[in-house]
Amino acid sequence: MIETAKKAKEAAFRIANIDSKLKNNVISSLCTELEKRKNEIISENSIDLEKGKKKNLSSAILDRLKLDDKRIAGMVEGLRQIIALEDPIGEVIEERKLRSGIFLKKVRVPIGVILMIFEARPNVTIDSFALCFKAGNSVILKGGSDALHSNRILAKIIQEVLAKNKLPEECCQLVESHEAIDELLKLNEHIDLVIPRGGERLIKFVVEKSMIPVIMHYKGICHTYVDKDADIKNAVEICYNAKCQRPGVCNAMETLLVHKDVAKSFLPKLAERMSSVELRGCERTRGIIKAKPATKEDWNTEYLDLILSIKIVDSVDDAISHINKYGSKHSDAIVTEDKRAQENFLKRVDSSSVFVNCSTRFNDGFEYGLGAEIGISTQKLHARGPMGLRELTTYKYLLLGHGEIRK
């Protein structure tokens, strides 16, 4: 693996300063090739699907694994959006003359080599390469073994496009064996960043083993808190949207918190609107609407499904405490017309995105105007929340002198 990492580093040095036009040309050629070779891709993907069926993978996993005409068109559309994004490299973040007379420039530069570890979603291969590459980084991809054939053909197409453009193939390398991960995670001299995307076990494993800085894209246990001064009609629609518009994603609501003074008027309306959702409530909730009993386990669970846990709280402070205790620092919302409650919630909820009077589903790179994203970071260092092109860069200081020495 050390050879893989060293080659990735060399490749990263080669592409750190190439111009935007060449980078966009490469991504554009990749679009053309994906469209031209879609039958080949679908045929390789069908090998993975066959194996997955034999292994009795769940239908949700098989669905994520599947590539068809529409999904390939979606990948191409994603690439076109990345082409349209401004190249972050070379941006002058700050510049000023120092008291010594030296002129300081803080400029945006690539990070270097990024290791992506992900599960059976072959589209991540294409997205990750394009985002890392446009930010001037080389990438080492370790995809889930269930997507092996799909990832192989996609990585092969990427490497052929790179070679055709006289760029090193090692800008994008696929690693296949699971055992390689252990070794890669120790190579902090050559790899600059690891991004694990997947289930709790994978993330914990990486955080424990890695000597390389890690940015987690961890689970989303997202809350909506309906305050005593909420507009009830708004609250019902915001909650319905946060839970039901796309329940399988990380910014969907998992737990609803309701102020005790508004529970009796709000909860029956909510239950009616959410007739398709399995409700699990605390004792007080179950005194008002029909719901299964919620246990402490429920406050810690990311359902990613049409299930909602509900808890009645005594105050906005209690809601904040619950969120800071059980949440995953992802996306949490308050519904209220009371400015002081809004401010209290905004200041004290320790999450990457805090919402007032709207759905948590808006936590998204496109919605925030960052363009395509590599994921939503749930940690605090370097990048927090949606992680786009700019978050795949670092900076350096350039100091332009005229013979200055320090006194």
Next chain:
Amino acid sequence: MIETAKKAKEAAFRIANIDSKLKNNVISSLCTELEKRKNEIISENSIDLEKGKKKNLSSAILDRLKLDDKRIAGMVEGLRQIIALEDPIGEVIEERKLRSGIFLKKVRVPIGVILMIFEARPNVTIDSFALCFKAGNSVILKGGSDALHSNRILAKIIQEVLAKNKLPEECCQLVESHEAIDELLKLNEHIDLVIPRGGERLIKFVVEKSMIPVIMHYKGICHTYVDKDADIKNAVEICYNAKCQRPGVCNAMETLLVHKDVAKSFLPKLAERMSSVELRGCERTRGIIKAKPATKEDWNTEYLDLILSIKIVDSVDDAISHINKYGSKHSDAIVTEDKRAQENFLKRVDSSSVFVNCSTRFNDGFEYGLGAEIGISTQKLHARGPMGLRELTTYKYLLLGHGEIRK
């Protein structure tokens, strides 16, 4: 240790939103107390010094350990500079209306709990607390055991000042046992960031064991490259300053690279100017000036002393390769009048600060206008180069809606 970490987290929530005036008052009271109690501090420090002498600690370590009137005045002066710095918390980094109608604000917030691990420099106790606190963070300090009595009295004074201002003492906790480090480094649910400062062994240990994000303040193997188009007189003074003005610090030059075409005219002048420095040269260097032979080991060594290794190279490209191979991504300089060589060097040297025609000694938070610094980061994620107040913060997104739901 989990109790220590939990209390630090609670304390961090308490101080995350307190106003600048209160924070400055606390630091100002700390100045008063340090001055008032300096005899007590010096007396506790003398216990450490006695023990250190019995343990045969080197005179360099004993010197760093020592606190006297002048050093305490220096600590107070450092605190006054921190008071004068603008409070970074609450700064609106970006704001805009999104296409959904939601108003987005990206605001600067504290990181939370910071664990500082450092060696026998008691002044770090005071600096670290003040910087972390002004940025709204609580700090857990694990200082070197050789400074135990000094750190105890300083931490006690800090905690008394916090208590007097009705703030939780747990904003600043001192941890004494070395074994505690192992346990602390696993508490990634409660501690947000570790900053180790010290020798290679300490840093490697922390990087290997930590499940918490680490920002390293690692060694400085800094280079100056004298190009064929250098102004020779400037080059001699820049090199002399980079090596000799303060040889024991991380931004001092350790290796000098010289273009072959200029070696014969430059090196004798340099050797004359650096008569007090032990020179170690490659074979070609030793054909021109008197120097001990340099081995590969020398290219990897941070002397922190009046020793300089010298290598003659064939081109600016060779100089860049040497630096990217042996350097520590800290501070590297080129001396040349050739604009193309400057640009090549600035673009391709992978260090946090790259200098043209001036001394590497300028890599410093004060010189860069950041104010006091907690150190100079040699890694790429989150903070690179001098790490001041702003680098001790993160951000969150506030989304202010009016009932928006996602379609």
